[in-house]
Amino acid sequence: MGVENNELEKVIIQSVMEELARKGLLSQKGKDHMMSAAMMDTPIVPNLQSEEMVTFPPQEEMQIANPFNADAVRAMKKLTPARIGIGRAGTRPKTMSLLRFLADHAVAQDAVFLDVSEEFLQRMNMMSVQSAAASKDEFLQRPELGRRLSEEAAKSIAEKCEKNVQVQILIVDGLSSSAIEANIPDLLPALMQGLKSSGIKVGAPFFIKNGRVWVQDHVASIVNCDVVISLIGERPGLGTAESLSAYMIYRPDENTVEADRTVISNIHKGGIPPAEAGAHLTDVIKQILSAKASGVKLNQQK
Amino acid sequence: MPESNNQRITSVGIDIGTTTTQLVISQLTIENTASGSLVPHVEITDKEVIHRSQIYFTPLIDRDLVNAVAISKILESEYKAAGLSPEMIDTGAVIITGETAKKENAKAIIDALAGFAGDFVVATAGANLEAIFAGKGSGAALYSSERHQVVVNIDVGGGTSNYATFFEGKAVDSSCINVGGHLIEFERHGDRITYISEPAKIALQITGQRLQVGERVTLPQLRPVVQAMAASVVEVLKTPLHSDLTQKLLMTPPLQLGHQIRKVMISGGVADYVYAENQPTTMTEVTAFGDFGPLLGWELKASLKSAGFVLEKPNETVRATVIGTGTQSVNLSGSTIHLQETTLPLRNVMVVSPFSAIIPETPLKIAEIIRNEIIRLQMDHSEGVVAIAMKGPRTMSFSDINSLAQGLLLGLQDYIVKDKPLILVIEADCGKVLGQCVHASANRLLEVICIDQIEVDNCDYIDIGKPLMGGRVVPVVLKTLVFNR
Numbered sequence: 001m002g003v004e005n006n007e008l009e010k011v012i013i014q015s016v017m018e019e020l021a022r023k024g025l026l027s028q029k030g031k032d033h034m035m036s037a038a039m040m041d042t043p044i045v046p047n048l049q050s051e052e053m054v055t056f057p058p059q060e061e062m063q064i065a066n067p068f069n070a071d072a073v074r075a076m077k078k079l080t081p082a083r084i085g086i087g088r089a090g091t092r093p094k095t096m097s098l099l100r101f102l103a104d105h106a107v108a109q110d111a112v113f114l115d116v117s118e119e120f121l122q123r124m125n126m127m128s129v130q131s132a133a134a135s136k137d138e139f140l141q142r143p144e145l146g147r148r149l150s151e152e153a154a155k156s157i158a159e160k161c162e163k164n165v166q167v168q169i170l171i172v173d174g175l176s177s178s179a180i181e182a183n184i185p186d187l188l189p190a191l192m193q194g195l196k197s198s199g200i201k202v203g204a205p206f207f208i209k210n211g212r213v214w215v216q217d218h219v220a221s222i223v224n225c226d227v228v229i230s231l232i233g234e235r236p237g238l239g240t241a242e243s244l245s246a247y248m249i250y251r252p253d254e255n256t257v258e259a260d261r262t263v264i265s266n267i268h269k270g271g272i273p274p275a276e277a278g279a280h281l282t283d284v285i286k287q288i289l290s291a292k293a294s295g296v297k298l299n300q301q302k
Numbered sequence: 303m304p305e306s307n308n309q310r311i312t313s314v315g316i317d318i319g320t321t322t323t324q325l326v327i328s329q330l331t332i333e334n335t336a337s338g339s340l341v342p343h344v345e346i347t348d349k350e351v352i353h354r355s356q357i358y359f360t361p362l363i364d365r366d367l368v369n370a371v372a373i374s375k376i377l378e379s380e381y382k383a384a385g386l387s388p389e390m391i392d393t394g395a396v397i398i399t400g401e402t403a404k405k406e407n408a409k410a411i412i413d414a415l416a417g418f419a420g421d422f423v424v425a426t427a428g429a430n431l432e433a434i435f436a437g438k439g440s441g442a443a444l445y446s447s448e449r450h451q452v453v454v455n456i457d458v459g460g461g462t463s464n465y466a467t468f469f470e471g472k473a474v475d476s477s478c479i480n481v482g483g484h485l486i487e488f489e490r491h492g493d494r495i496t497y498i499s500e501p502a503k504i505a506l507q508i509t510g511q512r513l514q515v516g517e518r519v520t521l522p523q524l525r526p527v528v529q530a531m532a533a534s535v536v537e538v539l540k541t542p543l544h545s546d547l548t549q550k551l552l553m554t555p556p557l558q559l560g561h562q563i564r565k566v567m568i569s570g571g572v573a574d575y576v577y578a579e580n581q582p583t584t585m586t587e588v589t590a591f592g593d594f595g596p597l598l599g600w601e602l603k604a605s606l607k608s609a610g611f612v613l614e615k616p617n618e619t620v621r622a623t624v625i626g627t628g629t630q631s632v633n634l635s636g637s638t639i640h641l642q643e644t645t646l647p648l649r650n651v652m653v654v655s656p657f658s659a660i661i662p663e664t665p666l667k668i669a670e671i672i673r674n675e676i677i678r679l680q681m682d683h684s685e686g687v688v689a690i691a692m693k694g695p696r697t698m699s700f701s702d703i704n705s706l707a708q709g710l711l712l713g714l715q716d717y718i719v720k721d722k723p724l725i726l727v728i729e730a731d732c733g734k735v736l737g738q739c740v741h742a743s744a745n746r747l748l749e750v751i752c753i754d755q756i757e758v759d760n761c762d763y764i765d766i767g768k769p770l771m772g773g774r775v776v777p778v779v780l781k782t783l784v785f786n787r
Contacts, residue, residue, distance in 0.1 A: 069450055069451070071450040071451070071452075071469075071470070072449075072450035075447075075450050075470055185699070185700070186698070186699050186700040187700075189700045189701075189704075190700050190703075190735050190738070193704075193738065193739070193742050194738050197738070197741060197742045245339075263339050264339055264340070264341070265339045265340070266339070266340060269698065272340065272341055272731075273698045273730075273731055273732060274698075274700075275698060275699065275700040275703050275732060275735045276341070276731055276732045276733075276734055276735045277341070278700070278735060279734035279735035279737070279738045280341045280734055282738065283734075299338070
C-alpha cells in the first residue's frame with residue numbers, strides 16, 4: 001500500500017513538473033532537479049546520535065538574498081533585537097531563522113525551569129533561603145507562595161541577618177535563573193562599592209529561591225531595614241533570557257501597593273550593563289533614603 | 303530634589319568666512335528621553351532657528367586683517383534685532399572658515415568674540431570641522447541617515463570647497479580644496495579684474511591662461527580657468543590620483559574614498575548657482591557679487607553631471623555652515639560629574655587617547671601606558687587640562703572597570719597632584735560606574751568629570767560647558783580637526 005502511494009506520488013509530481021515546464025514556468029534544468037529529488041527512495045533522516053554543536057551565523061548577518069538597500073537593512077537591524085531582515089524561503093522562514101527561533105525559545109524555557117546553581121551561590125558566598133513555594137512547579141502554579149518566605153527561611157533570616165540596616169539587598173531568581181548568574185557578579189560589587197563609599201549601612205545580601213517581588217516585604221518586616229532592594233530575574237523573552245530588574249521599596253507595610261515600588265528594568269549586557277546599573281542603583285537608593293519614599297511617592301517629590 | 307525633565311538653551315553660531323559673515327541663534331530643547339525605569343538619557347530633542355542674521359561681507363581692514371571691531375558691531379546689532387543680550391546665550395560656536403582662518407589675526411578675533419558672545423561660546427576653526435558643520439547644516443547628514451545612502455556635501459564658498467562624506471548620519475571622511483567663487487575679484491557687474499588670489503594664479507598658470515589685475519576679460523576667456531577649478535573639485539570625489547592642479551589646490555589630505563559615492567549635495571554661497579535653471583550668459587551676470595561665483599556654480603554642475611554624480615538639493619545653501627555651527631556643535635553628556643561649578647566652563651581641553659589596542663588587565667600596566675603616552679606627547683603637567691579618552695574597559699565586568707579606574711589614578715598621579723580635574727571620556731556605557739570606582743579608589747575628594755557614550759576618536763580638543771538639567775549633564779563640544787593623521 002505504502003509503495004503504491006509512493007509510485008502514485010511520483011507520477012503526480014512528474015505530470016505537474018511537465019505541465020509547468022510546458023508553460024515555461026519551470027526551466028528544463030529545474031524540472032530535472034526536482035524530479036531527481038522526488039525519485040530518491042531513501043528519506044532523509046537526521047542523525048540523532050550526533051551531538052555536534054550548531055553555530056548560528058551572527059545576528060547582524062545579512063539574510064536577505066538581494067537587498068535593494070543593504071545599508072538600510074543593516075541600520076534597522078542594529079536598532080532592534082527583533083527578527084527583522086531575516087529573508088524567507090517562499091512563504092516560510094529560512095531554516096536558520098527557524099532554528100534560531102526554536103533555540104531562543106529553549107533558552108527562555110531553561111531560564112524559567114532551571115535553578116540558580118549551588119556552585120554559583122558558593123562562589124558569591126551568599127546565604128540561600130527559599131520562599132513558601134517548595135518546588136519549581138508549585139512556584140509557577142501558585143504565585144502567592146512565591147511572595148512569602150518559608151517558615152524555615154523566616155527563621156534563619158531572623159537569626160542570621162543584621163537588623164535595622166539602611167539597605168537590605170536580596171537576590172531573587174524570579175522567572176529567570178539565567179539573569180541572576182549573568183548579571184549579579186558585576187552588578188552586586190558595583191552596588192556594594194557605591195553604597196559603602198556613600199557611608200550607607202548595608203546588610204549582607206542573600207539569595208531567595210522560588211521568590212517573587214513581594215517576598216521583599218516579608219524580609220523587610222523581619223530585618224527592619226529602611227530600603228529593601230530585590231534584584232530579580234525578569235520573565236524571559238525571545239530577545240534575551242538574561243534580563244534583570246531591581247525593585248526597591250521604602251519601609252513596606254500592610255498598606256503597601258505596587259505603585260510604592262521603584263523599578264529599574266532591562267539590566268543585561270544588551271540593555272543597561274550590569275556594572276553601570278549598580279552605580280545607577282546607588283543613586284536611586286540615595287534618593288529614596290533622603291526622600292523617605294519610593295515609587296510614585298518618590299516621583300511626586302521630585 | 304527638583305529635577306525638571308526638559309530645559310531650553312539658546313545657542314549661537316557665528317561663521318566668519320572669506321567672503322561673508324553671518325550668525326544664527328537657535329533654541330535647543332534638551333530632555334530626558336528615557337522612561338522612568340531606565341537610566342536617564344538626556345539629549346537634544348529639538349532645534350529651532352529663532353534668528354537668522356543678514357549676510358554681511360566679512361569686514362576686512364586689508365587683505366590679511368579681519369576687522370574685529372566691525373565684527374563685534376555686527377554681533378551687537380544682530381543680538382539687538384533678535385532681542386537678546388550676550389548673557390542670554392548659553393552655548394554655541396564661532397567658526398572662522400576658509401581663507402579667513404589663515405589670516406594672521408584670526409586667533410585674536412576668536413578670543414575676542416568668545417568673550418563677547420555669551421559665557422560659553424566656543425571658538426573653533428579648521429577646514430575639516432567646517433566641512434562637517436556645513437554638511438550637518440545643509441541636511442546631508444540627515445539625508446544619509448534617513449535614506450541609508452552615502453552622500454557627500456561640498457560647501458563651496460568664497461575661498462574654499464569643503465567636502466564631508468556622510469554615512470548613516472555620521473561624517474566618515476572630509477577634505478578641503480582651495481577652490482571658491484571669490485578667488486578672482488572683479489568690478490561689480492563689470493569685466494575688469496581687481497584681484498587675483500594665489501590659488502587662482504596657480505590655476506591660471508597651469509591652464510596656460512594669462513589674466514592680469516586691471517585687465518578686462520570676456521566670458522570665453524574666463525571660462526577655461528573656472529572649468530579647470532570645477533574639474534579639480536570633482537576629481538577629488540572620483541579618484542585618489544590627482545592632476546597637478548588638484549594636488550596644488552588641496553589644503554588637507556584628499557578624501558579617502560572608503561565609501562562609494564553617487565549622491566552629492568552642494569551648499570555654501572556658490573550652491574544657489576549650482577541649482578540654478580540657467581547659466582550666466584554675460585560678464586555682468588557672472589560678476590554680480592564682484593567675483594565669478596555664478597560661473598563656478600554652473601561649471602561645477604556640468605562637471606558633476608558629466609562624471610555621473612547625482613545632485614541632491616540641500617535644505618540650506620548659503621547658511622548651511624552657520625546653521626550647522628549653531629545647532630550641531632553641541633553634544634550633551636551625563637554620567638558622573640563631581641565638580642565645583644566654578645571650574646567650568648573649560649575650554650580647549652586636549653584629548654589624549656593613550657590606548658591604541660585593548661586595555662591591559664592590571665592597573666600597573668594601564669598606568670604604564672598612560673605615563674608613556676604623556677611622555678610621548680611631551681606634555682608638561684603645568685600645562686592646561688587634558689581629557690583621557692578611551693573606547694571602553696577591557697571587558698564590561700566590574701573588576702575590569704575597577705582596574706581601569708585604579709590604573710588611571712596611578713598613571714595620572716602627578717597630574718592629579720596639581721589639583722586639576724580628572725576628565726575621562728569613554729565610549730562604552732559605563733561612565734557612572736567608572737566615576738564611582740575612581741572616587742572609591744582615590745581616598746580623597748577629587749574633581750572628576752566622567753563622560754560616557756561620546757566618541758572622541760577623531761577629536762583633538764573638547765570644550766565643556768556649565769552643567770544643565772540640575773547638574774546631570776554638561777554640554778560638550780568636540781573639535782574635530784582632521785580625520786587622517
